[in-house]
Structure formats: C-alpha cells, structure tokens
Amino acid sequence: MNRARLGKLAGTVWLAAAAGAVPAAAADWGRINLPRGVTNVSTRIYALHMMAFWICVGIGVVVFGVMIWSLIFHRKSRGAVPDVAMVHSTKVEVLWTAIPVLILVGMAIPAARLLVRINNNTDSQLSIRVNGFQWGWQYKYVGTNVSIISKLSLSSDAASMLDSGINVDRVPHYLLSVTHQLVVPVGEKIRLLITSVDVVHSWWVPDLGVKKDAIPGFINQASFIINPSKTGVYRGQCTELCGRGHAFMPIVVRAVTPAAFKAWLKRKEAAGKSAPAGASASTSPGVST
Numbered sequence: 001m002n003r004a005r006l007g008k009l010a011g012t013v014w015l016a017a018a019a020g021a022v023p024a025a026a027a028d029w030g031r032i033n034l035p036r037g038v039t040n041v042s043t044r045i046y047a048l049h050m051m052a053f054w055i056c057v058g059i060g061v062v063v064f065g066v067m068i069w070s071l072i073f074h075r076k077s078r079g080a081v082p083d084v085a086m087v088h089s090t091k092v093e094v095l096w097t098a099i100p101v102l103i104l105v106g107m108a109i110p111a112a113r114l115l116v117r118i119n120n121n122t123d124s125q126l127s128i129r130v131n132g133f134q135w136g137w138q139y140k141y142v143g144t145n146v147s148i149i150s151k152l153s154l155s156s157d158a159a160s161m162l163d164s165g166i167n168v169d170r171v172p173h174y175l176l177s178v179t180h181q182l183v184v185p186v187g188e189k190i191r192l193l194i195t196s197v198d199v200v201h202s203w204w205v206p207d208l209g210v211k212k213d214a215i216p217g218f219i220n221q222a223s224f225i226i227n228p229s230k231t232g233v234y235r236g237q238c239t240e241l242c243g244r245g246h247a248f249m250p251i252v253v254r255a256v257t258p259a260a261f262k263a264w265l266k267r268k269e270a271a272g273k274s275a276p277a278g279a280s281a282s283t284s285p286g287v288s289t
C-alpha cells in the first residue's frame with residue numbers, strides 16, 4: 001500500500017472512531033470531570049479545578065493558535081525569512097519567564113488558601129474513627145458505643161464470584177454497595193480519624209471531597225460539612241492497592257438530617273447495650289444497600 005492510500009485509510013478510521021466517540025463522550029462529560037460534590041470544600045475544589053482547566057485551555061489556544069498561524073502564513077514556501085532578532089533576545093526571555101511565573105503564582109495563592117481550609121479539622125461536632133482492614137471498613141462513633149463493620153454488600157459479593165452466572169449490570173451499585181452504611185448528619189462538621197489495622201488503604205468519597213490514606217500506626221485526619229440540603233447517599237472506594245480484595249471494599253455514606261441522625265444513633269446505642277458482650281449490633285446480617 002502506498003503512502004497516500006495508507007494516509008487515506010488512517011483518516012477514515014480516525015473519522016469513524018471520532019464520529020462514534022463524540023456523542024458518548026459528550027454524554028459522559030459530567031462523569032469524566034471532577035464532581036462538584038456536596039460539602040463546603042468539595043465545591044471550592046471543583047471551582048479551583050475548573051479555574052486551572054480554563055487557564056490551561058487559554059494557554060493552549062494562544063500557543064497553538066500562534067503556532068498554526070505561523071505555520072500557515074509564515075512558511076518558507078511563501079518566502080518567509082526567519083526573524084533572527086528574536087534569538088537570544090533578553091527582552092523576550094524575561095517576558096516568557098515572567099508571564100508563566102505570574103500565572104503560576106496566581107494559581108498557587110487560591111490553591112494554598114484552599115489547602116489550609118481543607119486541613120482545618122478543628123471545631124468538629126462529631127468524630128468518627130475509621131479503621132481500614134482487608135477488606136472492609138470499621139466506623140466507631142467517638143463518645144458512643146456504636147461501631148459499624150461495613151463490607152461489600154451480599155448482592156455484589158455473590159455476583160463477583162467466579163462463574164456466578166449473575167449479570168453484574170443487573171446488580172444495583174455493583175461493587176459500590178455495602179452491608180452497613182456510614183450514617184452522618186448534614187450541616188455538621190464531621191472529623192474522621194483514619195487508620196488501618198493491616199496494610200495501607202485509602203478512604204475516598206469524591207462527593208465529600210475527602211481522600212485520605214489509612215496507614216497502620218498513624219492517624220490521619222479529614223473533615224467535611226455536607227451542605228444541609230444535600231441529604232442522600234454518597235459512594236466511594238478504597239484507593240490504595242491493598243491486596244486481593246482491593247476492589248471489594250467500597251464506602252457508602254448516608255447523609256441524613258441531624259434529627260434523623262440523633263434518632264439513628266440512639267437506636268444503635270440501645271441495640272449495642274442490649275447485645276451480649278462481644279457482639280456488635282452492627283455485625284448482624286444487615287441490609288445490602
């Protein structure tokens with residue numbers, strides 16, 4: 001095949017791929033991009049991310065625009081002669097160093113401010129100890145006897161078995177559902193004290209803007225305030241390759257109103273007290289949600 005025919009074939013394949021890919025990509029754009037989230041900081045993280053994105057787009061448009069314009073209008077075949085005055089010009093070199101520095105400083109200031117805000121774990125109204133283990137999460141509500149063991153839901157677990165014959169597309173929230181959800185109130189500052197009992201895990205819920213490593217022997221902190229209007233269920237996963245069952249330790253957070261949370265906690269505390277010593281109310285076969 002000669003070069004022209006090869007080029008034409010490649011062009012046809014590319015166009016066919018692009019035509020098929022564009023509608024799907026456009027439809028899924030919201031899922032590809034960073035989520036806005038539902039907390040006080042997740043929306044700011046999203047805004048910062050979009051600001052950086054549009055700055056990059058602007059730089060790309062300017063740089064590629066000048067490049068393409070030069071290629072078309074100042075090509076050798078048109079009789080263009082290189083401008084040697086630009087070579088080793090101190091003025092130009094100062095300019096193309098100063099402009100990126102100003103752009104980077106302009107991006108670093110809001111980023112540093114947000115980082116300080118993200119790491120402010122003071123004045124929390126509720127503390128929860130998060131223990132990662134192979135393969136699940138344990139949540140202990142500090143100051144109460146409530147402890148939850150959260151593992152992969154029974155429906156996902158059954159479907160994930162080799163030759164289970166179960167169509168995973170039919171399993172609701174496959175690999176993103178758990179036996180017991182972490183229940184938290186909206187509108188209150190919740191501090192997580194994150195650690196692990198075996199290997200390194202990572203607690204990640206994108207909608208909460210939280211991603212923190214769970215490291216044995218260390219306690220990491222993270223906090224969030226879910227916007228009062230955003231009651232609902234938020235899902236995440238372990239994001240540290242922690243062994244064979246790494247893909248099977250999802251995180252599900254249910255955000256409820258403070259009143260509903262109080263009632264739930266009371267119920268759990270009462271159940272914990274009435275349970276025989278050593279047994280946890282949360283470890284009973286629970287709902288798969």
Ligand SMILES: [Cu+2]
Pocket residue numbers: 132200201202238239240241242246249
């Ligand atoms: Cu893990």
